Amino acid sequence: MNKIVQRVLYWFFPRRCVLCGDVVAIGDDLCDLCRSNPRIGSSPCDKCGKDKSRCECKNAHNTPDYERIVAPFYYEGNVIKAVHRFKFSSRSELAKGMGDEMAKTVIREYGGIKFDYITFVPMSEKRQKRRGYNQSLELARRISDKIGVPLLDAFYKAYENPPQRNQSARMRRANIFGAFDVYDGLNVEGKTFLIVDDVKTTGSTLSECAAVLDSYGAKKCFCVSFAIR
Structure with a gap:
């Protein structure tokens, strides 16, 4: 041109x-x-998703229910602004670039895994109506398109729990316990899932999603987020 x-x-x-x-x-x-923006290198810690030089899992008291978590970025620098715009300023179009970075990380770190479905952390109807979209769904949709794995709407919110922001690790685990369930009639038995969220902090939300799928007979659950705190 x-x-x-x-x-x-x-x-x-x-x-x-x-x-x-x-x-x-x-x-x-x-x-x-x-x-x-600081990027997370290859072969990070399975539990926290951070580079092993930053990993503090030896001091953790809880083992997550997912197999592994990966992400392209740390929740630092301009990534914070990007996430805030995406979630709180109606910038849903940012899911494209974010999802592409996540898809690259999935291909690099999970290349040998055959996923049956990609799914995502659910949002209550009230909160989704206020925001206009579920940011985790938008990211999952983009990743599904990029890596060719079908997208499955697996979860619903069993009750409206307070936001996880600004809560301690212990309160996050208590706050999210029992908050999700799988839709009636959905058969997840023997399936391997990739669960998508925007930001992983303590991992409580993703772990709870993995635990729910596990309780219904899922084979394995892996996770990806855009950023890790």
């Missing part, structure tokens, strides 16, 4: 960073801040 035309289009329809949505230069997909 002619460079003058490109610049005119950029003036009226500027390119946006695929992660945080900030304006970027022509030809760029990421802004400088997102490009410098």
Whole structure:
């Protein structure tokens, strides 16, 4: 495309960073801040998903019910702004760039695993209506498209629990216990799942989802998030 035309289009329809949505230069997909976001390396800790140099699982008292958790980024720097815009500022289009990064991580870390389904952390009807969408579903949908594994809406919220934000690890586990169930008539027995969420903090939410699937006979549950605290 002619460079003058490109610049005119950029003036009226500027390119946006695929992660945080900030304006970027022509030809760029990421802004400088997102490009410098700390990334999680290959072969991280199975339990916490962090690089082994950051892992503190030896001090943990609980073993998660999932097999493993992976993510492309730490919840630091511009990733925090990206997640906040995605979740709280109606920027659902950011699911595309975030989901692509997650899909790359899934391919790299889970390449030898045959998933039967991708599923996602559910949201209550009340909260989803207020937000307009379930961010975990949007990410799961993008990952499903990228890696060719069918998407399954497996969970519903059994009750409206308080948000997990700003709660201690112990309170998070108590708060989420029994909050999810599998839809009636859904057969998950013997299936291997990839469970998607936007941010993993203590892992309580993902672990509870894995525990529910396990109770209905699922074979194994693996997890992926966009970022890990």
